[in-house]
Every structure is written in C-alpha cells, then in structure tokens.
Amino acid sequence: VAIARALDELEDRVTETGVALAGIRRSSHIGMLSPYLERTCDAGLIGLLFTTSEALVHPAGGATALIGTNPIGIGIPAEPSHFVLDMATSAISMGEVIAHQARGQELPEGRAIDSEGVPTTDPVRARSGALSPFGGAKGYGLALGLELLVATLSGTALGVDVTGTLDRDKPATKGDLIVVIEPARAPAMVAAASEYLEAIRSAPTAPDVDAVLVPGDRARAQRAESCRTGIEYPQGLWAQLRDLRVRYGVNSAS
C-alpha cells in the first residue's frame, strides 16, 4: 500500500520534473517488485525499484550474514511486453533453501556457506550460515552498494540492524527506494527497445539451448499457463490453507 501510494505521487510529479524519487520507511516486506514496475511501464515510464531486507548474505570472503538479499528492479516500457527485471542479489533465496530442506534435497553448489564460512550444499547447515551473493565478488559489491543506496536515501537501518520483515514481533526497519523517469525521445526509443529485445530473443543459441530468453519471459509464459489451467500448490501448503480457512471461519467460493 505504501508503494502504491508513493507511485501515485511520483506519477503525478514526474510529468513536471522528468524524474522523481521516493524513499519509504516503516514498511514491511515488499514482496515481488515486478507488479510495481509493470505499473510504471504501463504509464509509459521507466521505473527503478530497490529494497533492503534482514541480513542473510555474507560479504565475499566473510563468514557471517551482514547484507540483505537486496533485490534490484528495472522496468523499461517495450512492446509486446515490457522489460521487467526483478532479481535478488543473493545466489538463492532463503525460501528456496527452506524448500530444499523440506524436500530433503541438496542445494546447488555456490549458493550458501555454513556457520564457519565454508561453502555448503546442505540446506540445514546453510540456514545456520549465510546465503552467498550471486556472481562472487561483483555480486557482493552490487548487493552492498544497493544496501547503502536504499538506506542513505530512505533513512533506514543497515546490515544486522534491519528487522521486522521475517517476523511480526520486531519493528520493520528496512527501506524501499523508487525512482520514476520519463524516457527520452519516446515513442522512437520504445520502438528501438522493442526491436532490440526481439533481436535478443531470436539470437543464435549455444549448443543444447532451445531459445534465448529475456528476463520475465518464463514468468509471463507461466502466468498465462496458470490462468488457463490453475495454480499447483504443494500438498502441505494446501492443507495448511484449508486448516486456516476452517479455524477462522472463512467461506470459500469453490
């Protein structure tokens, strides 16, 4: 809600200023970034969206979690679908680690360290250790830069002082940062961006690769499929939702 309200104001202001920016304090877990970027793109605007989180990621060479999973969101208007990048700067999400543990699966290599700072594929050891940044030292530098950028512009906490997005007991001290910008030379540049993305999609592929994808392509195809055939839930989650429905007396349409 805080983000949507900020976007209302930014979309008003940007028509006068060309660029507008909002820092958000005391807001809880932002969830996915992409819906907000779809919205700015639909309004013909470029959007940048950053957020911090509880420290779960270790610095390159470090043995403890000191940095959030700090996702980066970039939205650029294009046809037939906008370019929307929405990715964490950690090599894996804590949710995925927990899911691997629940399924009794090993993690892929390079995703996490144990509490001694040694790389591990054991999800249990990873949970008492830390997630690794994606892309080694470069990903670490990016994650750290975004932590500082968001905090210094929204006036929020840094590192281990970030609390309240993984539980409801502590105050939410993380920050969000949204930048909205009018593109130059639209609609010509929107056409150029769309043409470029089509060139990427039809690029020659490496051996054993079917097609080159643009970020968002897979999710968009999955969404279309889910709209046709429904959403698959893990058995346990579905049972949990049913129990909650019964406990709180919520009626279901189906």
Added chain:
Amino acid sequence: VAIARALDELEDRVTETGVALAGIRRSSHIGMLSPYLERTCDAGLIGLLFTTSEALVHPAGGATALIGTNPIGIGIPAEPSHFVLDMATSAISMGEVIAHQARGQELPEGRAIDSEGVPTTDPVRARSGALSPFGGAKGYGLALGLELLVATLSGTALGVDVTGTLDRDKPATKGDLIVVIEPARAPAMVAAASEYLEAIRSAPTAPDVDAVLVPGDRARAQRAESCRTGIEYPQGLWAQLRDLRVRYGVNSAS
C-alpha cells in the same frame, strides 16, 4: 570533458531539486567511472553512473555478442573513504583477454565463449567469440537492463548498433547516464554508512581469507603504493611509449 561538464550542471541543479539526471550522447569511451563518483561523493552527493559500449557480451544461452560490457557505478559518501563501486557486467574485460593472449595464458573458466557458443579458456577463440556476463543469467539480466536504461534515457544506440569507442573510424553512438542525489538525513546517514562499512571490514573471515574487503579498498591501497614507489609498466608498453615520444619529438622531464 562531457561528463565533467554534465556534473557541473547537475551539482548546481541538485541543490534545488534533490535529484538530477543527465543523459550524454556522442561522447567517446568514458574510461573509469570511479573518478566521477569520487567527485560527487566529495560534494556530499550520491552518484549513479552507467555507460554502454560496443556489443562484446553474449546473452545467457546465446552464441553471439549482443550486449555491451555496461559497467555500473555507485558512489556513496562515507568516512574515512567513500564507497565507490565501479564494475563491468562482463565476467572479464576484453583488455584482460588480450593481455592473457599476449602472455600466452589461458583464461579462467566461465569468462568467455567461442564463436559456436561453447565456453572456452583460449583467449584467441574468445576474441572471435564473446565475453560472458558475470554471474550467469542474473548478470545477463542486469547487463541487458542497463543497456536499455542508458539507451532509452540518452536516446543512443542499442546492441550491435553501438560503435566508435573501440576505434576512431566510426561515429561514437554509445550513451552515458549520470544520476546525482542528495542523501537523506545527512550527516547522520553518512556516519551510519561509515560505521556499517567498518563492520564489513572487521567481519569474521572464511577459512584462508585474511580480511573482508569493501569494493575500492584494493585499488586505494594500490594507488597509495604507486604514489610512493611509482607505476610498473609492462616492458613492451614502455618501449612503445618511448618510440612514440621520439617519433613526435615530445620532451620528457626524466
């Protein structure tokens, strides 16, 4: 010079607006980003700097170069030294590939592909292939997002249409983007950022690691060392410079 002139204007304007942005066209190779970010930080401002380049990087799953090495620069004021991130989104620079070839060395793994899209450690095959993005699919998404961001805001070329930074024969069609922002709650947030960076530097280390570094620490130490003891040149480069000096009749102080 174009960047320095843009910074003059942005630093004037940002005191009124809080955020100011410049897109630059028809400018040649920008070189390092960090000196410009050191400058914005010295002025107490946050700086973001992006630039495109000739297409040298393949998309994830692709076999040809379609994206620039698109570096990302983030400058955040801090004590005793500013946080300055200046990194390409390619896993290695073309300059490093050429240097490996000159020394007859193999490339590290995962840095480049050959002209068929197959990963290679041979610098000769890499030069006729493409550089890989850092960090796999995530680094590819970031590089692509920055290519679109810079081009749509500066009204410049995309992908293989970017020319003129590797040679002097074609017009320079790449773009630069600078964003300058006043930090919130300074000087308190500058102090908080400085404290956080010190916590990162004194963090527990992984086995066999001496110390956790913040981006820029190594370069800063190297600069201090070079100021004391001089700069080491490869033997061939020094001879080339001497020949040029003789040919153009330039006098040298030493």
